[in-house]
Amino acid sequence: MDIRIFYNIHYEMPLGILIAIYFYLTGLSAGSFVISVISTIGGKTEYKPIGRMGAVLAPILLLLAPLTLIIDLEQPPRFWHLFLYLNLQSPITYGSFLLTTYPINGLIYAWFLFKGNARWAKILGLIGIPLALCTHGYTGFILALGKGRILWSTALMPTLFIVSAMVSGMALVILAAAIRYAYRSSQSPLAEQERDRGLILSLGKTMGALIIADLFLVGNDILVLLTSTQEALHVAHLILFGKFQPYFVGMEILLGGFLPMFLVFLPWTGRSLWGVVAASILVMVGVMVMRYVVVVAGQYLPLH
Amino acid sequence: MAKEKASGKQEKKEAVKVRYGMVIDLRRCIGCHSCSVACKAELESPPGVYRSWVKIIEKGTYPHVRKFFLPSLCNNCENPICLTNCPVKATWKREDGIVVVDPHRCIGCKYCMASCPYDVRSINPLKRIVQKCEFCRHRVDAGIEPACVETCLGRARIFGNLLDPKSEIAQLLATTPTQVIKPDLGTFPQVFYIEADLDAMNPMKGWKGNE
Numbered sequence: 001m002d003i004r005i006f007y008n009i010h011y012e013m014p015l016g017i018l019i020a021i022y023f024y025l026t027g028l029s030a031g032s033f034v035i036s037v038i039s040t041i042g043g044k045t046e047y048k049p050i051g052r053m054g055a056v057l058a059p060i061l062l063l064l065a066p067l068t069l070i071i072d073l074e075q076p077p078r079f080w081h082l083f084l085y086l087n088l089q090s091p092i093t094y095g096s097f098l099l100t101t102y103p104i105n106g107l108i109y110a111w112f113l114f115k116g117n118a119r120w121a122k123i124l125g126l127i128g129i130p131l132a133l134c135t136h137g138y139t140g141f142i143l144a145l146g147k148g149r150i151l152w153s154t155a156l157m158p159t160l161f162i163v164s165a166m167v168s169g170m171a172l173v174i175l176a177a178a179i180r181y182a183y184r185s186s187q188s189p190l191a192e193q194e195r196d197r198g199l200i201l202s203l204g205k206t207m208g209a210l211i212i213a214d215l216f217l218v219g220n221d222i223l224v225l226l227t228s229t230q231e232a233l234h235v236a237h238l239i240l241f242g243k244f245q246p247y248f249v250g251m252e253i254l255l256g257g258f259l260p261m262f263l264v265f266l267p268w269t270g271r272s273l274w275g276v277v278a279a280s281i282l283v284m285v286g287v288m289v290m291r292y293v294v295v296v297a298g299q300y301l302p303l304h
Numbered sequence: 305m306a307k308e309k310a311s312g313k314q315e316k317k318e319a320v321k322v323r324y325g326m327v328i329d330l331r332r333c334i335g336c337h338s339c340s341v342a343c344k345a346e347l348e349s350p351p352g353v354y355r356s357w358v359k360i361i362e363k364g365t366y367p368h369v370r371k372f373f374l375p376s377l378c379n380n381c382e383n384p385i386c387l388t389n390c391p392v393k394a395t396w397k398r399e400d401g402i403v404v405v406d407p408h409r410c411i412g413c414k415y416c417m418a419s420c421p422y423d424v425r426s427i428n429p430l431k432r433i434v435q436k437c438e439f440c441r442h443r444v445d446a447g448i449e450p451a452c453v454e455t456c457l458g459r460a461r462i463f464g465n466l467l468d469p470k471s472e473i474a475q476l477l478a479t480t481p482t483q484v485i486k487p488d489l490g491t492f493p494q495v496f497y498i499e500a501d502l503d504a505m506n507p508m509k510g511w512k513g514n515e
Binding site: 001002003004005006007008009010011014015069072073074075079081082084085086087089091092093142145146147148149230231234237242243299301302303 | 385417
């Protein structure tokens with residue numbers, strides 16, 4: 001039947017690009033922190049530089065992230081209400097504590113790491129891993145509890161966010177390691193050069209494995225959306241064939257998922273440093289687009 | 305002593321037995337937007353934002369056509385997700401069931417707006433805080449009906465205490481088939497519609513944003 005909307009009120013989207021950037025920054029921070037701790041605890045001496053790079057990157061990114069949140073508030077000077085009037089049911093309340101404890105823990109961890117105090121670095125690193133995962137996982141909960149938005153309210157969301165955080169954090173650490181390699185390769189001995197190169201390539205392989213996990217989760221999500229309620233079908237069509245197709249299918253899945261996966265696993269690009277670096281840049285862009293698609297496409301459908 | 309205590313408790317329970325709700329009888333609605341105007345005038349909503357409005361759709365092909373109306377406002381849900389998600393307790397449910405927003409506590413994080421399944425919350429562009437329909441709580445506390453109810457010229461809006469069996473709204477709900485918007489979400493809306501059109505209640509019908 002022919003149905004036309006004659007008159008209706010629509011508001012602009014409550015959450016925008018700033019929130020997407022916030023999710024991106026916390027994801028990068030959590031990912032690089034977890035990789036830092038794993039490579040520190042892992043014991044092998046060649047992984048130590050990776051540990052230090054992650055330990056520096058993680059707190060810096062996480063000091064920027066809450067700024068985007070405060071700028072996004074309609075009443076930025078009232079941000080202290082978050083600590084005074086607690087609603088323990090709200091995921092944002094978990095966030096206000098995680099976003100303060102996690103960077104402090106990360107800074108102390110980095111301090112011990114650079115001091116060479118392996119024991120305390122290990123202890124704080126082990127405390128930091130759940131903190132980092134929660135700091136990013138809670139952002140998934142923020143979306144999952146957004147009951148009205150069908151793209152958000154899935155139990156997969158926290159897991160999907162944590163896995164994509166690991167992917168983007170790995171890409172960031174690879175890029176940092178590649179920059180370090182480019183600066184140091186001319187001065188260091190050949191054996192060390194070869195070792196650093198091998199390290200970056202093996203990090204690329206790990207990133208490829210994480211990309212597969214990420215694509216698997218996204219695939220599950222889309223398949224369930226396609227067979228669920230009316231709104232779910234509409235939002236799946238919106239991102240697969242509609243306005244968000246270039247962002248979701250083009251940039252997130254093909255350019256940010258499959259292409260870097262092939263780049264790191266195919267023998268002729270996976271063995272070259274440039275292949276792994278290109279894959280990392282693609283992943284960094286792809287994960288940012290993923291945050292954008294989740295936040296903006298999630299609010300694109302009308303609710304009344 | 306024990307008996308007295310028990311009876312005292314019972315009295316207390318009876319004292320809070322108020323649950324405000326609204327029935328919108330679409331057999332009587334003529335789509336005149338008086339409720340939207342009265343709401344704006346009463347609550348001084350700035351241009352561009354509405355706490356109550358009337359959605360209108362057109363259906364069919366000539367000569368078999370009709371307009372359908374859906375007056376929309378905050379459902380003041382029994383189990384509101386905005387209340388769960390507000391990080392600073394700026395929104396809460398009063399004992400009589402009205403979900404209110406504290407303008408001095410709201411930080412404008414817009415999470416309630418993003419999670420509301422009915423999209424009835426908006427940012428007041430002048431005050432920079434979230435606002436929504438609160439069943440005109442200042443009028444209800446003074447013993448008069450909300451502005452939209454008083455102004456509705458077809459008497460399509462009926463407001464009252466759902467728990468009082470003598471009230472008009474309770475009798476109407478008991479004897480007339482009614483529906484709520486999105487009942488599957490478990491929010492238990494307290495705004496009920498009589499003869500609401502399925503396509504008017506469906507946000508996806510007639511939507512052309514994906515083309």
